[in-house]
Each structure stands twice: as C-alpha cells, then as structure tokens.
Amino acid sequence: MRGVRWLLLKDLQILRRSPLQAVLLVAYPILIAVLVGFAISRGPENPRVAFLNEVPPDTRIDVGGQELPKANVREQICERVECVFVHDREEAMAKVESGDVLAALILPANLVDKINSLSTLTPGVPEVEVLVNEENAVKAELVDDRITSLLAQANLRIARRIGSEGSRYLGLIVNGGKFHVLGEAIPILGLRTSARILEQVTPALPRSLRPALEEVTEFASEARDNLDVAKPLIARLAQPIEVDKVVVGGASPPLEIFAIAVAATLTLAFVVVLLVAGSLALEREENAFPRLTRGLVSSGGLLTEKVLLGVVVGMAVTLLMLLGMAIFVPLEWGRFGLWLLAILFAGAALGAAGAALGAAAREVRAVSLLAFMVTLPIAFLSLVPSGAVSPTVFDLIRYLTAIFPFKPALEAIAAALDEAGSGIGGPLAHLAILAAAYAAIARLALRRFAAV
Amino acid sequence: MHLSLGKGAFAAFGEGPGVPLPDPLASLALSVRTRHPRSLVAGAVACPAVLAKNVSKRFGSREALRGVSLEAGPGELVAVIGPNGAGKTTLLSILAGISKPDEGQVSSDGGAVGWVPQQAALYRRLTVEENLLLFARLEGHGDPRASVEEMLELTGLGERRREVVARLSGGNQQRINIAIGLLSRPAVLLLDEPSVGLDPRQRARLWEFVAGLAGGGTTVIFSTHDIQEAERYGGRVLVLADGESLFDGSAGELREAVRREAPEAADRDFETAFVAYLHHRGH
Numbered sequence: 181m182r183g184v185r186w187l188l189l190k191d192l193q194i195l196r197r198s199p200l201q202a203v204l205l206v207a208y209p210i211l212i213a214v215l216v217g218f219a220i221s222r223g224p225e226n227p228r229v230a231f232l233n234e235v236p237p238d239t240r241i242d243v244g245g246q247e248l249p250k251a252n253v254r255e256q257i258c259e260r261v262e263c264v265f266v267h268d269r270e271e272a273m274a275k276v277e278s279g280d281v282l283a284a285l286i287l288p289a290n291l292v293d294k295i296n297s298l299s300t301l302t303p304g305v306p307e308v309e310v311l312v313n314e315e316n317a318v319k320a321e322l323v324d325d326r327i328t329s330l331l332a333q334a335n336l337r338i339a340r341r342i343g344s345e346g347s348r349y350l351g352l353i354v355n356g357g358k359f360h361v362l363g364e365a366i367p368i369l370g371l372r373t374s375a376r377i378l379e380q381v382t383p384a385l386p387r388s389l390r391p392a393l394e395e396v397t398e399f400a401s402e403a404r405d406n407l408d409v410a411k412p413l414i415a416r417l418a419q420p421i422e423v424d425k426v427v428v429g430g431a432s433p434p435l436e437i438f439a440i441a442v443a444a445t446l447t448l449a450f451v452v453v454l455l456v457a458g459s460l461a462l463e464r465e466e467n468a469f470p471r472l473t474r475g476l477v478s479s480g481g482l483l484t485e486k487v488l489l490g491v492v493v494g495m496a497v498t499l500l501m502l503l504g505m506a507i508f509v510p511l512e513w514g515r516f517g518l519w520l521l522a523i524l525f526a527g528a529a530l531g532a533a534g535a536a537l538g539a540a541a542r543e544v545r546a547v548s549l550l551a552f553m554v555t556l557p558i559a560f561l562s563l564v565p566s567g568a569v570s571p572t573v574f575d576l577i578r579y580l581t582a583i584f585p586f587k588p589a590l591e592a593i594a595a596a597l598d599e600a601g602s603g604i605g606g607p608l609a610h611l612a613i614l615a616a617a618y619a620a621i622a623r624l625a626l627r628r629f630a631a632v
Numbered sequence: 633m634h635l636s637l638g639k640g641a642f643a644a645f646g647e648g649p650g651v652p653l654p655d656p657l658a659s660l661a662l663s664v665r666t667r668h669p670r671s672l673v674a675g676a677v678a679c680p681a682v683l684a685k686n687v688s689k690r691f692g693s694r695e696a697l698r699g700v701s702l703e704a705g706p707g708e709l710v711a712v713i714g715p716n717g718a719g720k721t722t723l724l725s726i727l728a729g730i731s732k733p734d735e736g737q738v739s740s741d742g743g744a745v746g747w748v749p750q751q752a753a754l755y756r757r758l759t760v761e762e763n764l765l766l767f768a769r770l771e772g773h774g775d776p777r778a779s780v781e782e783m784l785e786l787t788g789l790g791e792r793r794r795e796v797v798a799r800l801s802g803g804n805q806q807r808i809n810i811a812i813g814l815l816s817r818p819a820v821l822l823l824d825e826p827s828v829g830l831d832p833r834q835r836a837r838l839w840e841f842v843a844g845l846a847g848g849g850t851t852v853i854f855s856t857h858d859i860q861e862a863e864r865y866g867g868r869v870l871v872l873a874d875g876e877s878l879f880d881g882s883a884g885e886l887r888e889a890v891r892r893e894a895p896e897a898a899d900r901d902f903e904t905a906f907v908a909y910l911h912h913r914g915h
Contacts, residue, residue: 186769190755190762197757197796467753470730471812474747476770 183477187485188492191459195493209447209497213504216443227326230272230284230311231263239292241338257285257330276311283323284311285330295338336419346414354407371407375400434598440505441594445526446559448498448593449586452490452527453551456534460486461547479626483535483619490531491524498523515596518604522596525611526589532618533585539625555586562587585614680741681706681851682727682820687736689722689875696722699736700877702870704853706819709846711866712855715910718872720855721750724822727853746818750825750855752809756798760789760808763797767812783811803834810841821845823854827861839865859906863887873915 196202233254257263264281266272272284286309294306310327314320352359356370369377378397382390463469463482473479502511502519537554541547562581566574581587592607680703689697697719704710712720725731726738728747754763764783768776784790787807797805806826813821823842827835843865846852856862862869863883871879871886879889890909891898897908 182772183770186766190758190766193762194755194757466755467749467751468755470725470749471747471753471767472770474729476767 183472184481184485184488187472187477187482188488191485191489192492194462195455205451205493205497206500208451209501210504212443212447213501213507216439217505217508219439226260226262227282227322228264228280229257229261229326230266230275230281231258232266232269232272232284232286234289235287235291236289241292241295241342254287257334260330260333261326273311276313279313282312283327285309285327286311339417340419343414343417347411350407350411350414354404354411371400371404375404436509437598438594440502440509440511441590441597442563443505444498444501445586445590445593447501448494448523448526448589449530449555449559450551451497452494452530453534453537453555454548455493456486456490456531457538457541457547457551458544459489460535460538461542461544464542465544479623483532483622483626486535486538487528487531487615487619490534491527494527494530495520495523498527511597512599515599518596519593521608522589522592522604525608525615526585526592529585529611529615529618530589532615532622535622536618536625539622539628542628554584558584558586562590582610583614585611585618588614679706680704681708682740682745682853683738684723684727685737687723687726687733687738689719689726689731690734695875697726697733697872697875700872700875701736702727702853702877702880704820704851704868706851707846707849708851709843709865709867710851710853710870711862711868712853712870712872713857713859713862713866714872714878715857715915717874718857719875720857720872721824722875723872724824724853724855727820728822740820744816744818744820746813746816746821748810748813748821748823748826750828752797752802752805753812754797754805754808757796759794759796760784760800761793763808764811764815767815771815773815779815783815786814787811802829803831803838806830806834806838814845818850820851820853823852825855825857827856827858835861859903863902873910873913876915878910878913878915 195205231254254263264275266275266284269286272286275281276284288307288309291306291308294304297304298306308331310323312320312323312327314323351357352368352370354371356368356373358365359368360366375397378393378400382393382397385393460482463472469482472482477485499519505511534551537550538547541550558581561577564574564577568574569577588607588610591602592604592611595602595604595607682702682704684700684702686699686701687697688695688699700719700723702710702712702723712723714720722731724747726733728745729738730747755766758766761780761784764780765776768779768783771779773779784793789804789807792800792804797808800808806829810823810826813823826842827838830838839861842852842854846867854866863886866883869879869881869883869886870877879886881889886906887902890902890905893912894905894908897905900908
C-alpha cells in the first residue's frame, strides 16, 4: 500500500496543476449550492396571469330569488396567482402573446346571469375564457394545470357558498326565525315551533279531529328531524369526497431536503465517476500503466488508489456543496457523521464504477463520453417515481437503476440528511455490494487495459 | 557501477543549452563500442544476464513471436532489428515481464531489469523532479531525494528540475524516461526504439550514453528498425521478421550473411541489401 500513497499524492498534484479542473471542482459545487439553495429558499413564484373581469360590479349570484353575498372569487384567484389587471380583451391577448403573462383569465359580462340561469327551466352554461400561448409543450402543460386548479378552487368556493346559504334557509324552515326581504324582517314559524304548537292545541280539540292533527304533528316532527339530517348533506354537496392520505411506505424527506440530496448526489456522481475513470485512462495515455504494474504497484493497488482519489475529492466537493446549501436551508449538523458515512460509501461505489468504465474505455476522451452517457440517463431514470410510467417499464427502470450506484447513493444521502426519512442501512449495504462488484469488473477490464 | 558516470553523462543528447558531453564519457563510450565483450553468437554466453529460450507469443490468430531465443551477458549491447510488426516490442515486453510468453522461458540472473518504453512513460503535468521522485518512492528507495539528485546530475536536467515535462523537448523527455528506467539500478536495461523522434545530434549522444552504460557492465538490449543504427551501436544484432529469428550475431557477420544470401544487392547500400536479404528469407 506504500505505492498507493505516492500515487494518490501524484494524482492530487496533477489535479492541482490543471487550473481549469481545480477551478471547476471548487466553483461547480458552490454554483450548484447557490442555485439550488436560492431556488429552495425562495419557494415557487406565483405565475403572472392577466385578469379581466367584465361582470358588472353589483351583479350577484341569485338562489331561489335571493342574492348570495359576494363569493370574492377575484380575491381567491389573485391570492394564488399574480393578477395583472387589464382593461379589455385586446390588452389581455397582447400580454399573453408577448409572454408578459402566462395566461389571461376573462370573466365575461354574462357569467353571473348564466350561473343564475342554472336554477331556472332554461339553464345556460357558465363559461370563463382563458387565453394561453402554448409556445412549448411544458408551458402548455403548466398553464393547463394552473388554470384547471384555479377554476376548481373557484367552483368549490361558489358551491360552498351556495351550500352554506341552502343550509341557512333549511335552518329557517326547521327552527324558524326571521327572513329579510326588501329591508323587512318576516318571521318564519319553523317546523319545530309548529309541531310544539300543534301538540299544545291537540288536547283542546274534539276527539274526532285529534288523529288527523296528530298525523300533522308527527309529520312536522319527522320533517324537522330529517331536514336536520339533510343540512350536513347539503354542506357535503360542494366537496362530497375528501382525501384521507395514509402513508404506507417510502417515507420521503421534505422536498427541500430531497432537492439537496439530488444536487449533492449528482455532483458526487459526476465528479467521482469522471475523475476516477479519466485518471485511470490517463495512466494508459501517459504510457505509465505498464511501468507502474511492473512490480511498482499491483493492479489492485492502482484501483484502490483511483477509488480513494474519487472518494477524497468527491467528499471535499460534496461537503463544500452542503456547506453552501446550509446558508439557505437549515441542515441537521447532528447527523454530520451520517453525511460522511453516506458520502464515503457512495463515493467508493461510484469510484469503483468509474474505474470499471475507465478500464473498459481506456482512452480519456472515450472515458469522458462514456461516463456522461452512463451517468446522466441513470440519474434521470433514478428520479422517475412509481406510477409515472407503466408497471413493466418501472420494473425495468428499477432493475437498471439498481445496478448503478446513483440511486442507492441518493437514498443514502437523503437518509443521512433527513432524520424522519427511511433508514440508511439498506442503501449502504447496496452501495457496498456495488463497490465490490464494480471493483471486480474493473480488475478484469484492467487485464485488457495492460495489453501493449 | 552503471551509475558511476560523470556529471551530465547523457545530458547532451537532449537540448539542454550549455550542457556539453564530457570528454571522459565520450572516450568511455568509444572504448565500449570497440570492445565487443563476450561471445557474439547466441547460446555461447557463459553467464547470461538475461536469457530467452524458444519464446512464442500469439495475439489472437497472429503469431507475434515464433520460438525466438536470446542470451545476453553483462555489459553486452544487443540490437534487436526488424521491420515493423517483426515482434521487437513483443520480445522486449516479454523480457521486461510486462507480458507473458505463450511458450518458452525467460530468466535473468536475479538483478533488476530496467525497461524504457518507446513512448516516454512520464506524467506530463508533473515536473522533472516530481516524476523522478515519484518513481524513486515507488521503487522503495531509502533516500528517494538522493536518488533524484543523482539522476538529475546524470541527465544534466538539474536546472530544469522544476519544469513540467510537457514543456520539454522530445529528447529531454527521453532522458527522463531512461533515467526512470535506471532508478531501479538494473543489471539489464531494455530500450524500445529509444531514438525514435530524436534529431541526429540527440540520437548520437543518446547512443554515446547508452554505450557508457554498457561499458559500466549494464546489459543493454535495444530495438530499432534502423539497420545503420543497429550496425553502428549494437555489439550484437538479432534480426526478427514476422516473429521469426533470422539472424543472431555481430554486425560484421550480418553483413557477410546479407552478402551471401542476397548477392545481387551486395554492391548497394547496406539498408537496400538488408531488405533484399529479408526478401530472400521470405519476408
């Protein structure tokens, strides 16, 4: 192992001697840390939406001849998006076309009339108009999702208001009270009071009339009881189904921790795989490999040195990045030991994979290309959640990502960062197995590597 | 022994300005070239420093070496010559222990075998000193810095010790390449086409240095495809073609063999005659 120490020192000297590489290794994690940290700490921006309300100001939704209080739909919408108020349709369209706003939402003048017509014999279809500029598929999807969500929220708000008013009228019928019409309060007896009055007068009536009156009293009581039951049903009409989420597995970390884990793992993967693979291929390009393996260092020793190089540099770069992230998002420093453990195992497995790639590709340029071609798609595939693709494809992705260290590295780093996350033992064991397997592959590939 | 050469012993085959070849070395080199130690015929070396017997090597379906034998005694300078693809590098790689023969035996008298590959095996982003220090440490030298100083003195590159190798000329890179090969203090030094890429002045001084090493008792086996270089500097010449050993003897004996087997080219220059000889031998 004496040779390993001197080779490691040599590789670090070479790394330091290349200003571009050295700058990239320091600047890259800082840049990524600042970008991701800034994005996480600011949270999502509200999209800008042009808003044109052509509904006359005093128009109200009318239920059964009675106007409902204002639903404040505009305020609700403008809480969720940044409303850019426009004066007419042309202005809204111009803003959408120029990209100044994501979309334009137009409430036409007849919207409330159409809603009011729903309780008549000739119901219309209330519509709002949405102007969008679908310049690309991602933006189109984003606009659709946002607008659908906004309208669903508005519909729910209106439905709840209608349901609430319906329940209030029902309460008046059941319990009695005062009903205000044109500034006058009209007293309503209510079923409860009616039944009580009928019960009180029944004894004073002739026997022949009592059965009929008792039937009326009984109806009033039953109607009161049943209508009491109907009140919560009306309230539920607006949102008949509610979501009761039960987490049965895959304890996921908070989104910002997961984002940090993804950024850290991506950086670690690229730095370690490219460095180890490139450094090993460089030994061949510099013609040093045969000279080294002529008794100065064994091929196993050389592989160990390269993996160590990847772990040392990867550890430094990843810790630098996490330190940068900590400026924006509070991280649990009490788990620092687990961070080191996760990075160590991840670095070793990624380093072994890099060594296998380096030994297989042999030339530095081919190695760089191969490292990118392998690491990048595997990283993307590792982020595909179950359910996003068909079960067969997901199974394929699962097997594919299980044989490369990116996914277990991501799981280990996420578990190390988040106390509430899943355990770290499984991913560490997975990484250890992959490290051993890739080291064996690299040793085999080195036999061909040595060919003069 | 072989490291006892004077300061700047092979400095002058590089491009180091103001580093002249010392006169004592020049005379030593000349005396070695004319000495022709040991027997010049294969198999006649009493105590060979290196021995290869019936060595064969295949790469897939191609036979790179077919039953090649070679013996070299201490202080001998053996040129392995042949056209491209003759098996010169393969033979040297086997003697160096980098690749294993499929058949046959290779042995040395127990001393280290130094190997200098055709292309400089150096880290181009490290300095001259860092390269030497790295290999001295890897060789396990007790005082690696002292070994580095010794090699810097030997190569005459002391003043350029802090220059990265990539900025040096091909000649100077070859000097470091050979110096690294000498770090193990080898009894046998294998040089694979050491003069490729060097200008005539650098080449001449390289050979003077190599001859000096042989004069100090180091067995030197070098490959070349330049017949004149082999004739001039090789005390013995081994001719390979298509993996087959065609001749093993002195340069004079080779000339005689060429004249005998290709009489029609006897009046032409030696290189042309040698090509005709190869043709007559079916290559």
